[in-house]
Each structure stands twice: as C-alpha cells, then as structure tokens.
Amino acid sequence: MQAKPIASYRRELSALADLQDAGTVTYTLLREADAYCIRAQRDTAPAVECMVCDTGEERVGMLTRFLYENAVEPAQVPAVLYDLCGSAVG
Numbered sequence: 782m783q784a785k786p787i788a789s790y791r792r793e794l795s796a797l798a799d800l801q802d803a804g805t806v807t808y809t810l811l812r813e814a815d816a817y818c819i820r821a822q823r824d825t826a827p828a829v830e831c832m833v834c835d836t837g838e839e840r841v842g843m844l845t846r847f848l849y850e851n852a853v854e855p856a857q858v859p860a861v862l863y864d865l866c867g868s869a870v871g
Contacts, residue, residue: 784811784818788842790849806855810845817841819862821848821855829855831862840866 789809796803804824811818817836822828833841844865847853853861 784813786810787812787817787838788845790845792849792852794852801852801854806852808845808849810842812838819845819848819858821853821858823855826855829858831859833862833866836866 787810789807792806792808794801794804794806806821806823809820809822811820813832816832816834817838818830818832819841820828820830833844836844844862847865848858848861
C-alpha cells in the first residue's frame with residue numbers, strides 16, 4: 782500500500798540573523814498501512830520522515846500542525862516528536 786496524503790502545510794520563513802535562513806518548509810502528514818508518517822522538507826533538501834505509531838489521526842494531525850506553527854526545522858523534527866510523544870522513528 783502506498784502512503785496516502787492526509788494534510789500538507791507550507792511555511793514561508795524569513796531570514797532572521799543568526800536564527801534561520803529564508804526559505805520554505807513543507808510538513809506533510811501521510812497515512813501508511815499501519816502507522817502515520819510526518820514528512821518535513823526544506824526547499825529542495827532531502828525530506829526527513831518520521832513514523833508515528835500508536836497515535837490516532839486527530840493527535841498526529843495536531844502534531845503536524847504544531848511543527849508547522851512553530852516552524853520546526855526538518856532536522857529537528859525527530860527529536861521534537863520524540864519529546865512530544867516518545868514514538869517517533871526517523
């Protein structure tokens with residue numbers, strides 16, 4: 782079974798000196814056969830994907846929105862998800 786996209790959020794980032802570079806980060810929530818996957822990708826860099834197991838669609842949707850609203854960098858997504866729910870696998 783192929784992953785089914787559920788939601789996608791696109792964040793435009795402005796350059797902030799010594800904090801972040803300008804660019805775009807896209808957060809996508811996918812439904813896999815037995816888990817959900819959150820994908821984060823900055824511009825054209827390789828995407829970071831994390832499987833989130835034992836979590837319902839509503840909660841994983843809230844986690845995806847949290848990442849978007851807080852402009853979490855893709856490289857930080859696994860650590861943030863682990864801190865929030867303890868079940869992220871990169």
